[in-house]
Amino acid sequence: MREQVLPRPDLANAGEYDTYFKWDWSKTLFKAIPDMFEGASVEPRITRRIKRILRSVHPRDTPEDSIFDKLQEYISSAIEIAIAMRLEQARFVSTFPIQGAAFLPNRHTTGGDEQTGSIRMCTFPGIIKQTMFLGASTPTDISIFKARVHLESAFQNLPLSRPTDSEEVNEKERR
Amino acid sequence: MDPATRTTIAPGPQIGPPTSTALTGGPNVGPPRAPTDASRTGQQDKRFSQQAPQPSQNQKRTEISAPKRSGFGIFGRAKEEDDERDQLKRLKAENKLLRAQLRDLEIKSSQIGAENERYRSSLVGDRKINNQLHPDSYYASALERLSVGITDWTVSHFRGKHSREYTSEMVEEIRTGLKKLSDANNLIPPTLHWSDVDLQVALGDAKFRIAFVLHVIGLHLHEKVFSPFSYEIEDFGLGYWLKRISDQVARAGSSPSRFS
Numbered sequence: 001m002r003e004q005v006l007p008r009p010d011l012a013n014a015g016e017y018d019t020y021f022k023w024d025w026s027k028t029l030f031k032a033i034p035d036m037f038e039g040a041s042v043e044p045r046i047t048r049r050i051k052r053i054l055r056s057v058h059p060r061d062t063p064e065d066s067i068f069d070k071l072q073e074y075i076s077s078a079i080e081i082a083i084a085m086r087l088e089q090a091r092f093v094s095t096f097p098i099q100g101a102a103f104l105p106n107r108h109t110t111g112g113d114e115q116t117g118s119i120r121m122c123t124f125p126g127i128i129k130q131t132m133f134l135g136a137s138t139p140t141d142i143s144i145f146k147a148r149v150h151l152e153s154a155f156q157n158l159p160l161s162r163p164t165d166s167e168e169v170n171e172k173e174r175r
Numbered sequence: 176m177d178p179a180t181r182t183t184i185a186p187g188p189q190i191g192p193p194t195s196t197a198l199t200g201g202p203n204v205g206p207p208r209a210p211t212d213a214s215r216t217g218q219q220d221k222r223f224s225q226q227a228p229q230p231s232q233n234q235k236r237t238e239i240s241a242p243k244r245s246g247f248g249i250f251g252r253a254k255e256e257d258d259e260r261d262q263l264k265r266l267k268a269e270n271k272l273l274r275a276q277l278r279d280l281e282i283k284s285s286q287i288g289a290e291n292e293r294y295r296s297s298l299v300g301d302r303k304i305n306n307q308l309h310p311d312s313y314y315a316s317a318l319e320r321l322s323v324g325i326t327d328w329t330v331s332h333f334r335g336k337h338s339r340e341y342t343s344e345m346v347e348e349i350r351t352g353l354k355k356l357s358d359a360n361n362l363i364p365p366t367l368h369w370s371d372v373d374l375q376v377a378l379g380d381a382k383f384r385i386a387f388v389l390h391v392i393g394l395h396l397h398e399k400v401f402s403p404f405s406y407e408i409e410d411f412g413l414g415y416w417l418k419r420i421s422d423q424v425a426r427a428g429s430s431p432s433r434f435s
Contacts, residue, residue, distance in 0.1 A: 046399050053352035053391050056345040057378060059337035067332050071392070074325050078400045081317050085401075088307055092314070094401035096394060099366045123389035124322045125397035129311065144311055145318040148393070150386055157380075 043079065047072040085127070095126040095147055109146040110154075117152025124148035329388045334381055346374045353391070356398055367394065 051068050085092035097108060101119045107126055108119065126147030353368050377383045 042399075046395055049352065049355065049399075050392055050395050053349050054333075054388060056341075056348045056352075057384060057388055057391075058333060059335045059339070059381075059384070061339050063332070070328050071325075074321060074328065075396075075400070077317075077321055077324075078396050081314065081321065082400050084309060084317075085314065088309070090307060092401075094397050096397040098364055121386050121390050122393060123386055124325070124393045125401055127314065127318060127401065142311065144314050145322075148322060148389075154386075155383060 043072055043076050046075050050075075091130045092144065093128045093130055093141075095128060097122050097126075097147055097149060103149065103151060107143055107146060108149045110151060111148060113154070115151035115153045119149045120152050120155055121150045122147055123150065325392055326389060329385055329392070333385050333388050336381070337379060337384075341375045341378045343375065346378075349374060353394075356394065 047068060050071065054068075055063060095107065097119050099118075099120060103110075103117075103119055107128070124147065126143065127145040129142045129144050350368055350370070356367075374387075378387065
């Protein structure tokens with residue numbers, strides 16, 4: 001006796017058969033976003049890049065490689081936070097104020113130190129949640145985490161130099 | 176009866192109202208009498224004619240009889256007391272009404288205060304709009320932990336007194352590492368290459384060195400982890416252009432020709 005084979009709906013037509021089928025955006029993004037960061041390989045890759053610079057900065061001649069293991073853990077944590085923020089419908093924006101930018105108390109912090117002048121160095125990026133999904137940032141944006149900065153007065157012996165003429169020309173050409 | 180004697184003896188309107196009525200005498204004084212009694216009316220007229228030239232006596236009588244007007248005084252006082260009681264009742268009712276209004280206002284004030292507090296907390300802390308997966312405070316505390324952890328790690332490993340001199344080759348290597356970010360993204364401003372600072376000298380200072388290490392890590396976090404799609408004035412990453420393109424597409428509904 002031959003069995004009657006019923007046609008099975010394929011995934012592309014799932015919506016036609018299952019009235020409750022809907023696109024689960026969060027599951028899709030959970031799968032897609034780690035691929036954007038190339039999975040687990042992204043952590044050692046970023047750590048390697050940082051390590052290459054910091055090896056030369058380290059006060060000892062030959063810093064041990066093991067000291068950077070902890071840094072890789074922190075990079076991993078940062079990626080987890082970034083993925084979680086990507087999954088939100090609101091747009092989270094990272095800011096990294098450059099040298100000479102004006103200090104904005106609602107966006108930047110010196111960590112309680114009394115400092116004056118323009119921004120000399122940013123030590124940790126700030127995160128802003130934009131209230132309006134499309135368009136440029138507005139004053140109503142919510143500061144989730146203020147960028148950590150040092151102002152000019154923190155390094156009195158390192159006066160903030162203005163861009164040289166040649167740099168300005170290059171900048172104009174680039175624009 | 177001798178009317179003259181009567182005039183002097185009988186004070187007549189003893190219980191008359193005070194002051195002017197005593198002086199004017201007659202009709203206002205005492206209980207009303209029957210108008211039909213003509214002889215009495217005549218006597219009264221005579222009495223008036225006799226009383227007229229003796230005002231001082233009447234004044235005296237008035238002064239003397241002042242305490243005797245106590246009947247009317249009691250009545251007046253009773254009336255005054257009644258008025259006072261009425262006024263007191265009115266004030267009490269008004270007070271009650273005002274107290275009720277005050278209670279209402281206090282309730283309304285506390286409600287508005289609570290609402291205000293709710294708004295403030297939603298602005299600062301656990302703001303969850305559009306079915307956010309985590310409240311803002313979750314991200315704030317996670318980033319705080321990350322920032323503190325990286326700072327601790329940096330301080331513990333880069334604080335020590337430098338046992339070597341920073342050579343020009345080492346500084347060049349540092350700059351090359353920073354430039355690699357610019358190779359991938361030529362929007363990075365040249366100031367972030369630290370070409371304006373003598374790093375050989377500056378890195379000898381532990382405070383600058385720690386800040387510089389944090390800066391390098393932070394720059395990589397911003398450029399490589401947090402901001403593939405960032406879009407800010409300070410932002411100089413590739414994300415700026417990606418975001419502009421995606422915004423343009425979203426507004427226009429199709430890919431704009433100038434970006435193709």
